[in-house]
Amino acid sequence: MTARDRRFRHITQDQDDLGLAEGLRAMPQQTNPTIRQRRLAAELERLREAAGLTREEIAERLDWHATKVWRVESGRSGISTGDLRDLLDIYQVNGPRRDALIALARHVRQKGWWTEYRDVLTGSYLDLEAQASMMRTYEPQLIPGLLQTEAYARAVVRAALVMDPKEVRRRTEARMARQQLLADDRDGPRLWVVLEEVAVQRPVGEGDTMREQLQRLIDMSEHPRVTIQVIRTSAGAHPGLSGPFVLLDFPAPEFFAPIVYLETAASGLYLEETEEVLRYTLMFDHLRAIALGPAESVKFIQSIQSGLGSRE
Template sequence: MASAASPTIRARRLRRELRRLRDLRGLTVDDVARSVGWHRAKVIRIEQGHSGIAADGLRKLLDLYDASSEERDALTSLARQARQKGWWSVYGDVLPDDYVGFEAEAESISTFQSLHIPGLLQTEEYARAIIHAGRTTASKDEVDRVIAARQARKILLTRDAPPKLWIILDEAAVRRVVGGAKIMSVQLGRIIEACQLPAVEVQVLPFAAGAHASMGGAFTILDYAEPALDPAIVYVDNDTNTLLLEEEQQVSRYKLVFDHLRAKALDPDQSADFLVRISAELQD
């Protein structure tokens, strides 16, 4: 569970390389579909990550693209790794998207949260309160599985080389009393403790800062150790939808937004003091 290797990342590398080889050969999606006897939609699904590729299909594409022996070996290995299961696969019923797979191998995670504490720093009691509020018809077993999945995610913060975690919290996220004063006070204490970790930075964006660059809501930027192989991605999510952004222009825009938020937020030391004050208010 603590391993950083992610089949989700390997699958992304594979589809990016297949697209690169197609472009290098000057072939269109329709050219590929006609040559290998597929519907063009299948080629698109493979290149966009909506469908996996079987070993026989991969061989057909590599033959068509006249791949070198080194490229064949590398891409065949990637495909084999992409078919493996990450630890999160056992929670597929409560972790419906690929986010955890992309998160697992990130070198840095930069997130802005406007309404709640991010999952990696949530206490179990806070998480239960959030889940009960959002899943009013969920059974106890379902809630327990969501909690177990969130607890498992936290392993990446204690591994030998944890990702750099930079969190910006809107004041609303730390002021909203989730689960009652006691649960919220403990939750704020968890964030204050995390501020002491060398790989974690927390900033609070106070109400007094006024309008800011992400009034539209929360997002997370994932950066990787080898950006040439694994370019950064952005996740924009809400309760009903998750959007993965990979285009360089889109990612650059969100990185600029994050820089603006960092500039407007309290610095990490001021933020820790701010959280201490709010926690003390809850205990009065």
């Protein structure tokens, strides 16, 4: 693996919203290529090197400016579908991989829903989440954003010391818009969530906020693409104590390798090295093994909810 491959695999840190993986700020492609553009660029460089060709040779064959190949491979410039087809002809790429690269090039030019909230969202997580076929999430402290009620989300945003009412509203709206990923029962990514007991016990918000949030978990447990498990505190020490993480899998794993997203209060780090992904995959498998089963988890959440009562 080249040094440049490693640089792409260890994607730069992105600022997030209280570690809840909230979005992508639209920036000029020349200075801040999206994750999709960087992946396409890295794959095109890999294909050229595998073909044993230099950038100068590619530029000469296609009658391009000498710097064009470099700009495409560095992610500083996009590439048209026609130019991409010409490159893939040279690299003799056909079949599913060719189709996937062409589809990726088209997606690079598309704006995600989150760009409407660029005034309050930063980072690149949603660009990946939108492409994922499965997300495996471990969360020790809070209910994940995809499963939050509006009242719970608002309370979490305020807890992050966001004082401006307009910003609180915009961040809450963005989190609710993000949940469209799960709006369709049949189409979209699978979500497997492992929560610590403290995440469902911790009182967040006022009035019936927590009761309604627990009902949201109970309801979402019946979603065909959602699995929820709870780790009881009595399970003791385990590998997840190092912090929350998300494992993202993609529809074409031979082309898009899984990614691990690590979140903190102020930033997020993406990992793609095979050894790192395997480590977190084994960690998640261990966590779901020591957690209550899905049915038992729902019963446990229901018992907590019953203890809260109604504050009407």
